[in-house]
Amino acid sequence: MIRPDDFREAMQRFAGPVTAITTIENGVPSGLMATAVCSLSADPPSLIVCINKTATAHDTILRQGFLGVSVMPDTLTAFANHFARAKGVDRFEGALWSFQETGAPLLAGASVAFDCRIATTHDGYSHTIVLCHICDIMLPNVDADRCLLWHRQGFVSLAGREAVENA
Structure with a gap:
């Protein structure tokens, strides 16, 4: 039997991209930070986003039927900290x-951002697994192509390709 603490420790060693998952309802933006985001298919272009059911934006995102996925660049670490800690529209x-x-x-200022419609959802125990069709892709910031990662309960920057090739 795998203990929950062992699972949490294992997942801390599993780096994931830091993303802002967002929607808007009645003119009021709502969102959360997530690392459980991955590509699903190129045809049709689609993503999988896993959203904790206890997140305050969870129900709003499902009600609206659409969401944005903005990948945080390592140049916006201070804003990522703010987004992760602030509540609601703040x-x-x-x-x-x-x-x-x-x-x-x-x-x-995202590294890349995806504008998505929810295609379907599935129960994922503590999370809702959201399959999203991508309606549009923004590659707005060529100077921010390195995404911020979440690793060991903190933000880390991706090493440049040059650092790996020279190692």
């Missing part, structure tokens, strides 16, 4: 947001 202060087809807020 999370969105201090950054520029843009809107595409669905109307979900997308971080203007």
Whole structure:
């Protein structure tokens, strides 16, 4: 039997991209930070996003049927800290947001941002597994192509390709 503490320790060693998952309802943005995001298919272009059922934005995202996935660049670590700690609409202060087809807020300074419609959801125990069709992709910031990672309960920056090739 795997103990929950052992599982949490193991997952701390599993680096994941830091993403802002966002939506908007009645003109009020809502969002959360997530690392459980991955590509699903190129045809049709789609993502999997896993959202904790206890997150305050969980129900709003499912009700709206659309979401934005903004990958945080390592140049926005201070904003990532703010977004992770702030509550409600205050999370969105201090950054520029843009809107595409669905109307979900997308971080203007993101490494990449995906504008998505929810295709289907599945129960994932403590999380809802959301399969999303990508409506639009923003590659807004060529100077922020290195995404911020979550590893060992903190933000870390990805080593440049040169660092790995020279190792």
